[in-house]
Amino acid sequence: MLEISSTRRGLVIYLLVWLFLGCALGGVISVASDTPLANAMLFAIPLNLVYAFAAGYSAYYLCRAYPLGGHRPGQIALVLTFAAVVSGFLWLVIGNLWNGLCLLLGTRWSGIEITPHLSMLIVALGVLLYGFAAALHYLVIEFVRAKNAEQRELESLLMAQEAELRMLRTQIDPHFLFNSLNSISALTSQDPKAARRMTLELASFFRQSLGMEAHKKVTLGEEMILIRHFLAIEQVRFGERLRVEEVMGEGAAECLVPPMIIQPLVENAVKHGICNMPEGGTVRITARRAGSILHIGVANPVDEDMASIRSEGHGIGLTNVRQRLSGAYKHEAGIHWGRKDNSFGVDITMPAQTSEEGE
Known part of the structure; x- marks a missing residue:
């Protein structure tokens, strides 16, 4: 009863059903006992509405006390049958009291003759309506429980997904930090200015990345600021061997975009591409919006003697990005990679969302 009456719509529907049943009972009384219709309706409708709440609350608490699956079916049926019979007789008593009050009014629209047959009808109908109320409450209780x-379950999945995304976002290759610190240590005696510049860029990189951790989505422009810090650090290490080309549509x-979704791809491009080429090469980062789709690409040269780098999806960075895209966009986003001639490229497609359009 509490679930049904918790919303105005549920309460209105519940009362309308009982109002219809009251009208039906008034019509039966009028036809069966040759009683004026107005008298029958004045007797049946208020009586039915009172029984709607009395039987409703009684059935609700019994259904709560004897949930399906919590007791033996025979025990539940026995308890509900006893309660229904008692309620039917109580309904008859209330009906007689209400009819007596109507007769005291002394108008031609008040009161009916309650015959033994009508008494039996009221008791039997009270038992049936109580059973109807109990069945309705069992349905509502099970529906609410399932909901x-x-x-x-949905909250658990969302929490697990959030935890997984946070874990994936923190999987920055530790080799990057170790290599940067080693380079800073080596440059301290050889080129103090370069060591200082690299230290500042490293601090800016981690400050930017930590600031992005608090957001589920950041703009691609903010992501590119992080990537520029990363590439500035790597350029101190590789010098002219590392060249960058950035094309933003x-x-x-x-x-x-999800924070740090492109950084692992750029890191792979440097570590698996530029690092293995004595003459170095160009890391190309592209982004363009085509209607509701955002296309992002990262490409780098590879040594022709090397096998297809991560082409089978065993790279941690590529797997990380694929899992994060799946968690954030499901089937609406995708990532594809492969080697073509002496270049290795990664292409990402995802919904083109903006702060104005919402997520």
Whole structure:
């Protein structure tokens, strides 16, 4: 009863059903006992509405006390049958009291003759309506229980997904930090200015990355600031061997992306591409918006003697990005990679969302 009456719509529907049943009972009384219709309706409708709440609350608490699956079916049926019979007789008593009050009014629209047959009808109908109320409450209770279980399961999945995304976002290759610190240590005696510049860039990189951790989505422009810090650090290490080409299409920088979704790809491009080439090469980062789709690409040269780098999806960085895209966008995003001639490229497609459009 509490679940049904918790919303105005549920309460209205519940009362309308009982109002219809009251009208039906008034019609039966009028036809069966040759009673004026107005008298029958004045007797049946208020009586039915009172029984709606009395039987409703009684059935609700009994259904709560004897949940399906919590007791033996025979025990539940016996308890509900006893309660229904008692309620039916109590309904008859209330009906007689209400009819007596109507007769005291002394108008031609008040009161009916309650015959033994009508008394039996009221008791039998009271038992049936109590059973109807009990069945309705069992349905509502099971529906609410299933809905709550589904909601708890969804919340658990969301929490697990959030935990997984946080874990994936913190999987920055430790080799990057170790290599940077080693380079800073080596440059301290050889080129103090370069060591200082690299230290500042490293601090800016981690400050930017920590600031992005608090957000589920950041703009591509903010992501590119982080990547520029990363590449500035690597350029101190590799010097002229590392060249960068950045192509941003119109409207791409305003699109929202998961934080640090491109950084692992750029890191792979440097570690597995530029690092293995004595002459170095160019890391090319592209982004363009095509309607509701954002396309992001990262490409780098590879040594022709090397096998397809991570082409089978065993790279931690590529797997990380694929899992994060799946967690954030499901089937709406995708990542593809492969080697073509002497270049290895990674292409990402995802919904082109902006802060104005919402997530």
